[in-house]
Amino acid sequence: xxxxxxxxxxxxxxxxxxxxxxxxxxxxxxxxxxxxxxxxxxxxxxxxxxxxxxxxxxxxxxxxxxxxxxxxxxxxxxxxxxxxxxxxxxxxxxxxxxxxxxxxxxxxxxxxxxxxxxxxxxxxxxxxxxxxxxxxxxxxxxxxxxxxxxxxxxxxxxxxxxxxxxxxxxxxxxxxxxxxxxxxxxxxxxxxxxxxxxxxxxxxxxxxxxxxxxxxxxxxxxxxxxxxxxxxxxxxxxxxxxxxxxxxxxxxxxxxxxxxxxxxxxxxxxxxxxxxxxxxxxxxxxxxxxxxxxxxxxxxxxxxxxxxxxxxxxxxxxxxxxxxxxxxxxxxxxxxxxxxxxxxxxxxxxxxxxxxxxxxxxxxxxxxxxxxxxxxxxxxxxxxxxxxxxxxxxxxxxxxxxxxxxxxxxxxxxxxxxxxxxxxxxxxxxxxxxxxxxxxxxxxxxxxxxxxxxxxxxxxxxxxxxxxxxxxxxxxxxxxxxxxxxxxxxxxxxxxxxxxxxxxxxxxxxxxxxxxxxxxxxxxxxxxxxxxxxxxxxxxxxxxxxxxxxxxxxxxxxxxxxxxxxxxxxxxxxxxxxxxxxxxxxxxxxxxxxxxxxxxxxxxxxxxxxxxxxxxxxxxxxxxxxxxxxxxxxxxxxxxxxxxxxxxxxxxxxxxxxxxxxxxxxxxxxxxxxxxxxxxxxxxxx
Numbered sequence: 023x024x025x026x027x028x029x030x031x032x033x034x035x036x037x038x039x040x041x042x043x044x045x046x047x048x049x050x051x052x053x054x055x056x057x058x059x060x061x062x063x064x065x066x067x068x069x070x071x072x073x074x075x076x077x078x079x080x081x082x083x084x085x086x087x088x089x090x091x092x093x094x095x096x097x098x099x100x101x102x103x104x105x106x107x108x109x110x111x112x113x114x115x116x117x118x119x120x121x122x123x124x125x126x127x128x129x130x131x132x133x134x135x136x137x138x139x140x141x142x143x144x145x146x147x148x149x150x151x152x153x154x155x156x157x158x159x160x161x162x163x164x165x166x167x168x169x170x171x172x173x174x175x176x177x178x179x180x181x182x183x184x185x186x187x188x189x190x191x192x193x194x195x196x197x198x199x200x201x202x203x204x205x206x207x208x209x210x211x212x213x214x215x216x217x218x219x220x221x222x223x224x225x226x227x228x229x230x231x232x233x234x235x236x237x238x239x240x241x242x243x244x245x246x247x248x249x250x251x252x253x254x255x256x257x258x259x260x261x262x263x264x265x266x267x268x269x270x271x272x273x274x275x276x277x278x279x280x281x282x283x284x285x286x287x288x289x290x291x292x293x294x295x296x297x298x299x300x301x302x303x304x305x306x307x308x309x310x311x312x313x314x315x316x317x318x319x320x321x322x323x324x325x326x327x328x329x330x331x332x333x334x335x336x337x338x339x340x341x342x343x344x345x346x347x348x349x350x351x352x353x354x355x356x357x358x359x360x361x362x363x364x365x366x367x368x369x370x371x372x373x374x375x376x377x378x379x380x381x382x383x384x385x386x387x388x389x390x391x392x393x394x395x396x397x398x399x400x401x402x403x404x405x406x407x408x409x410x411x412x413x414x415x416x417x418x419x420x421x422x423x424x425x426x427x428x429x430x431x432x433x434x435x436x437x438x439x440x441x442x443x444x445x446x447x448x449x450x451x452x453x454x455x456x457x458x459x460x461x462x463x464x465x466x467x468x469x470x471x472x473x474x475x476x477x478x479x480x481x482x483x484x485x486x487x488x489x490x491x492x493x494x495x496x497x498x499x500x501x502x503x504x505x506x507x508x509x510x511x512x513x514x515x516x517x518x519x520x521x522x523x524x525x526x527x528x529x530x531x532x533x534x535x536x537x538x539x540x541x542x543x544x545x546x547x548x549x550x551x552x553x554x555x556x557x558x559x560x561x562x563x564x565x566x567x568x569x570x571x572x573x574x575x576x577x578x579x580x581x582x583x584x585x586x587x588x589x590x591x592x593x594x595x596x597x598x599x600x601x602x603x604x605x606x607x608x609x610x611x612x613x614x615x616x617x618x619x620x621x622x623x624x625x626x627x628x629x630x631x632x633x634x635x636x637x638x639x640x641x642x643x644x645x646x647x648x649x650x651x652x653x654x655x656x657x658x659x660x661x662x663x664x665x666x667x668x669x670x671x672x673x674x675x676x677x678x679x680x681x682x683x684x685x686x687x688x689x690x691x692x693x694x695x696x697x698x699x700x701x702x703x704x705x706x707x708x
Contacts, residue, residue, distance in 0.1 A: 032165040032181055035132040045103065045134070045142050050218040054102045054142065059272070061146055063248075064109045066271045071246035071279050072212040074110070078117050078124075085121035091310050091334030093123045093176075093682055097210040097238065099184050099226055100217035101130035103142040108152045111175055123333065125176040125682060127210070129184035131226075136162045158389075159382045163425045166375055169673060169685040171386040178685060184217075185231045188238065190687035193677065208683040209240035215247035215278075220254060229257045236261035239282040247278045254278070310680050311335055311506035311653065315494050317481050318512035319343070319468070320351035321460050321664050322657045325672035326509050328467035333680050337473045338503055340494070342480035342515070346468060347461035349513060350611035350664070353534050355557040355565040356460040357549050358384065358665045359402040359452050366423040369620060372690045373663075374428070376670045379685070381454045383669040387466055395462040400558060401548040402455035403432060403440065405447040407592050408551050421450065428452065442547035446593055457549055457557045457565075460665060476502070484508060484521055490652050507679050510626070510656040513614030521626055521651060525699055526617035527659045531574040533583040534567035535608040540599040553590035566591060566600075567608070568662070579606045616659030622696040623657045623671040625650040625678060648697055655679055656696060 037045045045054045055063065069075075078094060085092055098106060107126055114124050134142065139160060143153040159170045161179065167187070170177040180187040193208035213235055217226035225231075232254070235245070245263065247254070248270070255265050255278065263280040270277040312335065316327045319341035327337045341348070360377035363370035381399065388397040421429055430451045437445035468475055479502055483495040487504075494502040514529040516522040537543075539559040546558045557565045569583040584606035588595045595602060616622055628649040655675045660667050670685060671694065677684040684691055692698070 032163065033132055034162060035134045035138070037134070037138055039141075043141075043145055045138065047218065049132075050222045052218040052222055055105055060105055061109060061148070063271045064106050065113075067248055067277055068106050068214045068216070068246055069110060069113055071268065071277065072214075072244045074113065074212065075117055077211075078114070078119055078122060082119040082122040090312065091121050091123070093125050093333070093680070094212075095125040095127065095208065095210045095683065096212045096214065097188075097235070098126070098128040098214040098216060099231075100215070101128040101133065101179060102216065103134065103139060104153075104156065105143075105146070105149075106214055106216060107177065108143070108146070108149045108156065111152050111156075111172075112149060114175060121334065123176065125178070127178045127180065127683065129180045129182075129187055131181070131183060133162050133179070133181055136160055158385070161378060163427045164374065164378065166371065167685055167687050167690075168375070169379055169382075169670070171379075171383050173386075173390070178683070184226055185228070185234065187687070188231070188234050190689065191238070192684045192686060192688040192691040193682060208677075208681055209243070210235075210238045211240065211243055213239070213243070213245040215245065215249065220249055220251045227251070227254050227257075229260075232257040233261045236263065236282060241282060241284055243282040245278075245280040245282075248274060250276050250278045313505040314338070314507040314509065314679070315340060315492070315503050315505045316509045316511055317341075317494075318510070318515075319346035319464065319475060319477070320349050320511070320513065321347070321464060321668045322513070322660055322672070323509070323511035324351075324464040324467040325668045326511055326657055326675055327473050328470060329672040329676035330507075330509075330679065331470045331472040333676060333682075335472065335507070335676075335680070337470075338505070339468060339473060339475045340479040340481060340502060341475075341477050341512075343477060345477055346475060347464040350532060350613045351460040351464055353460060353565065353567075353609055353611060354536065354563070355396075355457045355534075355560060356665045357402060357455070357457050357551075357555050357557065358399075359404075359455040359549070359551070359663075360428070360666060361663050362404075362421060362424075362429070362450070364420045368689050368693045370423070372620070372686075372693050373666070374424075375686075375690065376663075376667045377428070377452075377455075379670040379673075380666045380668075384458055384463070387463065391466050395466055396459040396560065397456065398458065398558070399454055399456040401440065402452045402551065402555075403437070403445075403449050403548055404452075404551040405445065405449040405592075407447055408449075408553055428454065440548060441550055442545040443542070443550075443598070445550070455549065458665065481512075482518070484519055484654070486651070486653075492653055507653045507655065509675060509679070510654070511658060513658055513660075514612065516614075516656060516658045521629055521654060522656055522658070522696075524629060524703075525622055525656075525658070525696055527614045527622070528572065528617070529575070529612045530615050530661070531571035531576065531610060532568035532613055532662070533571075533580060533587070533608055533610050534565050535584050535587040535606065537564045537566050537588070537600050537604075538562065539564065543598040543600070546598070550594065552592045552594060554587050556591055556594060565608075568611075570662075577610045577612075579608060579610060581606045584608065613661050613664070614659055615661035617699075619661060620659070621657065621661070621664075621667050621671055621694055622659045622699075623675055623694045624655065624691065624696055626654040626656055627651070627697050627700050648700070653679075 161168045165182040168179040220227040265280045267276040314335050314337045316323045316339045327339050361373045384397045432451045480497040482497040485493045492508045496502045510516050514527045539562050550556045566587045585602050588602035673685045
């Protein structure tokens with residue numbers, strides 16, 4: 023598998039503009055859409071040829087009859103100006119399916135800049151309402167996977183080499199589930215091959231990538247393209263597609279249509295060349311959990327619950343506290359900032375893409391709720407003094423692997439213009455970051471007709487019945503509920519459950535101080551971080567925090583931690599007139615932080631390990647089994663950056679539970695996989 027691209031490796035499209043306003047690529051010597059009606063060509067070659075409306079309607083009717091939900095996935099090579107996507111989105115809305123969801127995945131090596139894309143799309147006034155929503159979230163600066171939170175459709179943009187990106191797709195792997203159900207790896211239902219012509223862009227039409235398309239297809243998956251090059255036709259036939267040439271659009275005599283004749287989905291006992299016959303949209307391949315129980319009503323649990331409900335799953339959220347967001351998610355203000363890494367490694371890539379998705383997620387939630395969650399993308403400035411007690415002070419040179427749209431060096435002279443107050447230090451600015459009210463975010467996520475919340479319910483035991491449904495038992499021995507899927511999202515309390523007690527998630531006490539607004543502090547416009555963060559005033563109070571205390575269960579306010587919070591703001595405390603000796607007011611919460619400071623999200627490994635069963639001695643030379651418990655997932659250990667990691671990992675967990683493509687490529691899915699701790703334990707036992 024090819025290594026992931028760095029976000030900074032991405033190069034935008036090199037464009038020239040023709041007299042009619044259409045974009046042209048001199049690098050590939052090709053146009054982005056037909057001069058004779060690009061919109062009509064899109065409809066004919068891709069939407070009509072793949073019979074999308076008829077297929078959507080037939081599948082939706084079957085779902086209504088069976089009282090279930092499913093997803094229809096379209097894959098595209100060559101996003102270009104997004105004309106195919108926007109036309110498909112419009113057609114999807116016109117079709118108005120009730121139980122079927124649409125997931126659109128598109129690969130693009132050289133995305134247009136936001137300005138160029140906006141200019142190109144001005145030609146299509148009939149798509150204006152879709153273009154406007156899309157452009158709000160359109161990323162143009164970072165390689166990798168980008169999920170966009172559009173209101174009624176899931177869009178994934180893959181930026182970089184299409185072959186490498188498709189190879190890294192991750193989804194549920196039934197072969198690793200201890201007691202498997204019929205939730206297979208994700209498959210694609212229709213393909214749009216719309217890259218530049220094979221003669222000028224052969225990499226996008228290679229035998230390897232066409233075989234990968236077959237591997238990602240189900241029996242009956244369709245494919246269309248304007249290209250009928252003989253090599254492409256032969257490669258598709260060799261990969262298992264039946265291919266026919268149909269009448270082309272406009273002056274083009276023919277176009278290509280293909281249909282996959284067999285499924286590559288196999289049971290472990292099947293030979294590699296065995297195929298399974300199925301109807302074009304066979305429901306046997308589309309099993310979805312109908313019910314789920316989420317343990318925990320903080321940010322991790324609330325975002326997971328909403329992600330599942332958006333997929334049509336009936337969700338019950340249970341929490342041991344008297345209300346939602348009673349832990350660290352109950353603070354007045356939570357900062358949304360990216361964890362910085364000096365090395366361009368997998369952890370860095372995870373933090374980058376979590377952050378980018380979080381910014382889009384909160385903006386979408388804000389747009390839908392008239393900003394009831396108090397989302398303020400005011401920027402986050404981290405001063406050099408934040409690194410006073412680290413082994414190495416920060417330098418702009420350490421972070422050259424971040425695009426300038428995400429991270430910028432700021433001098434002390436620039437600080438007043440950016441933050442509203444003059445500061446005496448240089449720093450690093452995250453211009454897209456900011457703050458929000460996490461409890462309001464939890465409430466908005468849980469406000470869904472398919473979500474029921476039960477508080478004062480302390481889950482003590484999980485058991486699995488013979489039909490693989492999970493039984494949730496409270497601390498009084500009473501059955502709380504039964505469901506197809508359970509997601510453990512209760513932070514460090516996950517250690518109380520037998521299935522997740524192995525995982526090193528520690529409770530860290532954090533006290534946030536509430537400091538009254540002063541005449542000097544009211545000018546503060548952005549979040550400023552020294553060794554503590556300071557948020558702009560809200561309701562007459564600033565939040566300053568948070569302390570970081572290990573091995574404490576005390577939930578009472580501490581005068582010492584209050585003074586420490588203000589002292590660790592450095593010169594800002596004196597400059598803004600804060601009194602560090604004022605009585606402590608604020609809030610105490612407990613974050614759940616993993617041992618390696620990376621969250622744990624994914625299917626829960628089977629805790630019945632040979633290493634434990636045989637007294638830590640392996641009695642076989644066979645490769646270690648990495649079995650999972652069917653229907654059991656976790657999203658825990660988010661630590662002090664949960665506002666950034668929770669939204670993306672909620673999508674990841676929900677995608678795994680529903681057998682869909684994850685928003686994380688496989689290297690990042692492995693990065694957060696709880697199985698990593700099992701692997702490390704095995705290494706120690708060797």
